[in-house]
Amino acid sequence: MNELTVEAVVRDRNTDELITVPAAATVGEAIDVMATREIGAVLAMTEDGLVAGIFSERDLLLRVVQGGRDPKTTPLSLVMTRDVRFVSPGTTIEAALALMHVHRFRHLLVIDGPKVYGLISMRDLVYQMIRHGEGRFEAAVRHAADAPRA
Numbered sequence: 001m002n003e004l005t006v007e008a009v010v011r012d013r014n015t016d017e018l019i020t021v022p023a024a025a026t027v028g029e030a031i032d033v034m035a036t037r038e039i040g041a042v043l044a045m046t047e048d049g050l051v052a053g054i055f056s057e058r059d060l061l062l063r064v065v066q067g068g069r070d071p072k073t074t075p076l077s078l079v080m081t082r083d084v085r086f087v088s089p090g091t092t093i094e095a096a097l098a099l100m101h102v103h104r105f106r107h108l109l110v111i112d113g114p115k116v117y118g119l120i121s122m123r124d125l126v127y128q129m130i131r132h133g134e135g136r137f138e139a140a141v142r143h144a145a146d147a148p149r150a
Contacts, residue, residue, distance in 0.1 A: 006096050006110050007089035009128045010118040018118060020045045023052035027064050027071040027079060030055050041107040043119055044080045051116065053080035056107055086111045093125050100125075 019037055021030045023044040030042055034057075041056035055076055063079035064071055086109035087096050096108055100122055110117040 004093045004128055004132055005089060006087055006091050006093060006108075006120055006125070007117065008132075009093065009120050009124050010089070010110055012128065013118070013124075018043065018116060021055065021076060022047070023075075023077045023080065025076045027055075027060065027069070027074045027076055030076050031060065031071060040121060041119060043109070043116070044076050051084055051109065051111075052077065053082045054084055054107055054109070054119070055080040056105075058106070081105075084109050088112050089117055093129055096120070097122065097125050097129075 019033065019039060020043045021033055023046055025044075030044075033042055034040065041054055043051055044053045044055055046052045059079055059081055060071075063069070064074060067079075069079065085099065085103060085105065087099065089110055089112055091110075100106065100108055106122045108120050110120055
């Protein structure tokens with residue numbers, strides 16, 4: 001089997017659209033975009049078109065809801081994740097998943113130099129692995145289901 005890369009994940013999405021929100025937007029505006037597009041995170045962009053951060057469901061829960069902030073008035077830039085981790089398009093899916101697991105995040109930026117390829121989720125990576133895993137994941141699930149329980 002050829003090693004699957006995150007480039008394949010971005011390419012298989014059937015869209016080249018990068019869903020972004022201005023970093024100056026409010027949390028409420030970002031939530032509206034996320035709900036409309038049925039996604040768990042958006043890229044927050046500066047006025048210059050650079051990545052300022054990522055805003056995810058986890059940021060909403062921990063920094064807005066738990067922090068008692070009003071989504072309608074809270075600037076996205078105040079509660080987004082600024083330490084954006086990224087991988088290049090040629091990174092294997094397994095390496096990307098390992099990075100996400102170690103650092104405990106569910107979204108990862110795919111970037112090569114100045115070009116942003118996309119924002120991928122753990123779900124995107126797992127789907128790609130199952131879809132192109134040549135049956136090994138289905139076999140592992142069947143094996144685990146058949147194993148005796150304690």
